[in-house]
Amino acid sequence: MARVVNEAAHAARRNAILDAAQRAIATKGYEQMAIADLLGELGISSGAFYHYFDSKPALLAALVERMGSEVEAQILPIVHDRELGAIEKFQRFFATADRWKLAHRDLLLAYTRIWYADDNAIVRHKLHSTRIKRLTPWLEEMILQGSQEGVFQTAYPDQAARLIISMLEDFGYAFAELFLSEECSQDDLPRLERIAVATSDAMERVLGAPANSLWLATRDDLAQWLPPYSSSVGTSTMNREASVSEGD
Structure with a gap:
């Protein structure tokens, strides 16, 4: 059961990052989108971000x-x-x-x-x-x-x-x-x-x-x-x- 919960939480966090990036690209553009902005919006650390995406x-x-x-x-x-x-x-x-x-x-x-x-x-x-x-x-x-x-x-x-x-x-x-x-x-x-x-x-x-x-x-x-x-x-x-x- 714990594994299922962890997998669901992992997917939810990953999708939250993707959602934030999608909004940033649509409003600012890819070049202007900064990882730091995503971290601030989501309230996560850079380590948490790079756990899901390496670049x-x-x-x-x-x-x-x-x-x-x-x-x-x-x-x-x-x-x-x-x-x-x-x-x-x-x-x-x-x-x-x-x-x-x-x-x-x-x-x-x-x-x-x-x-x-x-x-x-x-x-x-x-x-x-x-x-x-x-x-x-x-x-x-x-x-x-x-x-x-x-x-x-x-x-x-x-x-x-x-x-x-x-x-x-x-x-x-x-x-x-x-x-x-x-x-x-x-x-x-x-x-x-x-x-x-x-x-x-x-x-x-x-x-x-x-x-x-x-x-x-x-x-x-x-x-x-x-x-x-x-x-x-x-x-x-x-x-x-x-x-x-x-x-x-």
């Missing part, structure tokens, strides 16, 4: 990993839903991920400035490898289902899954390049939409899926990622997910 980059990596777990909790029920067809699963997969991202937009935009800096190239590569291991089995399961249903035409579901992840990764790089430019504005929306359309088209071709069946994001969704930012975060994505549900 500031390790803290950032843990935050990203936790966000991935949060998305996983929402996506896995879709992947394993036996009532949904493969294309519907892919549509809901992307819609759910988009809704979560828009709900955490300010934090993710703050991360974008950090994550695509040259100093984080090695950590970024490691996390890409982690995403490959985590996402490939989910995507492969949906691709195999689509092949059985005759809506996907690919003889290599495992490699197709990895290619899709790489395409999404490239989309992230393209968005970061656009977002991090000093002139980024709503005038860049056509360019961002073109990149999204091209990525969707490429995924459909890799899977041998019907045209326009795996649309990544609506124009309204994409617009919310460009300044000036809308306050109605997540609305268009939720409407899109609702329209998918109504089509069942």
Whole structure:
């Protein structure tokens, strides 16, 4: 019993540190976030902090990993839903991920400035490898289902899954390049939409899926990622997910 209590206390303290870091990054930015500020807010010693995280980059990596777990909790029920067809699963997969991202937009935009800096190239590569291991089995399961249903035409579901992840990764790089430019504005929306359309088209071709069946994001969704930012975060994505549900 004591071990269970200790494990629960350990997890609670670790999450409290992550929560404080998440707030600091969203409000101050990663570079301005000081470990000392976190210690003061939480009332803990530096020794207690370094018991959980050995560095500031390790803290950032843990935050990203936790966000991935949060998305996983929402996506896995879709992947394993036996009532949904493969294309519907892919549509809901992307819609759910988009809704979560828009709900955490300010934090993710703050991360974008950090994550695509040259100093984080090695950590970024490691996390890409982690995403490959985590996402490939989910995507492969949906691709195999689509092949059985005759809506996907690919003889290599495992490699197709990895290619899709790489395409999404490239989309992230393209968005970061656009977002991090000093002139980024709503005038860049056509360019961002073109990149999204091209990525969707490429995924459909890799899977041998019907045209326009795996649309990544609506124009309204994409617009919310460009300044000036809308306050109605997540609305268009939720409407899109609702329209998918109504089509069942």
